[in-house]
Amino acid sequence: MDLKLDGKSIVVTGGVSNIGRAITLTLAAEGANVTIADLDDKQAEAVLEEVRTNDTGKAQFVRTDVTKLEEVEALMASAVDKFGGVDVLVNNVGWDQLMFFTQTTPELWEKIIRINYIGVLNCTKTVLEPMIKQGHGAIVSISSDASRQGEPREAVYGGVKAAINGFMKTIAKENGRYGIRCNVVCPGVTVPEEDHEVGERSMWADKTALFTEDQFDKIAASLPLKKLGRPGDIANAVTFLASDAVAGHITGQILSVSGGYSMVG
Numbered sequence: 001m002d003l004k005l006d007g008k009s010i011v012v013t014g015g016v017s018n019i020g021r022a023i024t025l026t027l028a029a030e031g032a033n034v035t036i037a038d039l040d041d042k043q044a045e046a047v048l049e050e051v052r053t054n055d056t057g058k059a060q061f062v063r064t065d066v067t068k069l070e071e072v073e074a075l076m077a078s079a080v081d082k083f084g085g086v087d088v089l090v091n092n093v094g095w096d097q098l099m100f101f102t103q104t105t106p107e108l109w110e111k112i113i114r115i116n117y118i119g120v121l122n123c124t125k126t127v128l129e130p131m132i133k134q135g136h137g138a139i140v141s142i143s144s145d146a147s148r149q150g151e152p153r154e155a156v157y158g159g160v161k162a163a164i165n166g167f168m169k170t171i172a173k174e175n176g177r178y179g180i181r182c183n184v185v186c187p188g189v190t191v192p193e194e195d196h197e198v199g200e201r202s203m204w205a206d207k208t209a210l211f212t213e214d215q216f217d218k219i220a221a222s223l224p225l226k227k228l229g230r231p232g233d234i235a236n237a238v239t240f241l242a243s244d245a246v247a248g249h250i251t252g253q254i255l256s257v258s259g260g261y262s263m264v265g
């Protein structure tokens with residue numbers, strides 16, 4: 001099946017680590033020109049080298065803090081300059097620190113809201129203008145099954161991810177008339193296979209801070225598909241939704257990619 005992503009200009013936020021890295025590499029393998037926004041210069045160099053080695057589409061790295069609107073504006077301008085526009089935006093940046101709500105502080109709430117939600121607002125606002133002008137575009141935002149299911153130790157994060165789901169539906173309704181599709185992918189627990197897949201800033205830099213090996217086994221055993229998610233699982237779903245050729249009549253949808261953890265009718 002030809003996804004017709006060859007030569008498309010795609011911005012991937014948080015595109016150097018774990019899920020974001022897999023999204024960058026999968027889209028580049030389809031021939032897309034990827035602009036990566038992240039704060040991790042070292043891991044970015046490694047991912048750019050992987051793209052070069054694979055001899056697929058092109059990639060550039062634009063150091064960007066997605067919580068800062070002026071940096072996001074410079075990011076999108078750079079994608080337009082280098083690759084002639086922005087056909088697809090993947091809002092992938094996300095962050096959480098697992099703890100029960102009673103243990104959290106207002107400072108932590110604000111940090112979670114800024115990184116997970118304000119970043120999505122900044123990137124979506126900035127990309128809509130060029131997408132409306134060109135008369136097409138796709139936005140895929142990475143949420144979480146914590147937004148659909150409720151997840152102990154992820155109260156604020158789960159609430160913010162639910163805000164992303166609602167936000168994307170409205171953006172889909174407001175902008176469908178311009179040929180712009182907006183969808184959401186909700187990962188479940190999605191674990192890197194090898195250490196080099198994550199950067200120093202990654203939530204997964206120290207896996208054991210999130211879950212013990214025993215907990216990973218229990219999570220896998222609890223899922224209908226009896227296995228943990230891998231970054232490539234999410235990247236494949238994002239790549240499908242990014243493609244007008246195969247997902248051209250899909251908008252405003254929330255897709256869980258979580259081994260059956262949540263099943264929303």
Ligand SMILES: NC(=O)c1ccc[n+]([C@@H]2O[C@H](COP(=O)([O-])OP(=O)(O)OC[C@H]3O[C@@H](n4cnc5c(N)ncnc54)[C@H](O)[C@@H]3O)[C@@H](O)[C@H]2O)c1
Binds near residue numbers: 019064145186191203
């Ligand atoms: N991995 C999982 O189990 C899981 C589960 C559900 C949802 N998700 C969501 O999937 C997405 C990717 O998760 P991951 O596991 O790959 O995360 P990760 O921590 O491995 O990578 C996140 C990347 O975002 C970058 N980043 C963080 N703050 C930034 C900012 N302000 N500006 C620019 N870049 C910034 C980091 O440098 C890092 O490279 C997130 O939205 C996350 O919430 C992940």
